[in-house]
Amino acid sequence: MNGENALIRIVDDDDDVRSALSAMLECEGFDVKSFADGESLLNDLDRERAGCVLLDVRMPGLSGPEVQAALLEKRVALPVIFLTSYAEIDVAVTTLKHGAEDFLIKPVAPDRLLTVVREALAADEKRRAASRDEAALSAALARLTERPRTVLRLMLQHLNDAAIAERLGLSERTVQVYRQQVYKAFDVHSLKAFERLAPEIEKLSGI
Structure with a gap:
């Protein structure tokens, strides 16, 4: 990939x-941009474009x-x-501790470098x-209004519709309507699909 x-x-x-690295990577179909120093990279960053950095x-x-620290x-x-x-x-220990993908000694075998580059792109x-x-x-x-958010909070506590209705003083049918609004907001169509997302929703919502 x-x-x-x-x-x-x-x-x-x-x-x-x-030149050698650029030629090798371009032959493998990669888009490449080279810089003679770290300042040039930092002044020409497109953070939205995927990829990786090969850094001397x-x-x-x-x-x-120091360039790694500036990127962080x-x-x-x-x-x-x-x-x-x-x-x-x-x-090597310090840079890897700070999140470097790998630390390679020149000259690097082409197959080894390509493997590490592909792993870095996959990680990115x-x-x-x-x-x-x-x-x-x-x-x-953000799309949920107050009442569906309240129902969501109780759904994340694994309460069923009857228990939510009792807790909120609503009819079970009304709770089902709010549940469907929650499902629609998160583009899921079943309790099982919702539960797969629940840990991430809980983390983001702070509920």
Whole structure:
């Protein structure tokens, strides 16, 4: 999987390394953009475009770990793959602790690099899908008026229609109407489907 519309950002001060990596990745069908230093990457970020960053450790100006820290500060969640000519264990431990996807020693075997890149793109897509799902659930919550939200709160406590009706002083038929409004808001059609979403709804709603 090359990741539709994904962009691989290469950050390395060595022209030959940038050219070689770009050529290899483009031959595999990836979109690539290269930068000679970390500042150039940070000044040209498209946080909405999926992908990953191949990041050298030792560069003039900002080092690779400093660029990673800047990305985290900007809340840019692109996966970062470090590439270095030096086996720096302490740097590897620190960058991985801060969320780097991998820490590779140059020269990297093409098959190994492609595997790590594809894993990074898959991780980025998974995170973006989760973010889209969370946004959709938040929008569904926002669409509910006060009474359906009250019914939702009791549904999340696993109360049936009769128990909810008794708790709220409503008829069971009225509760069923509100339940259907909740189902419609979250685009589900059964209790089983709702219960699959319930943990995420509960987390977002704070109920």
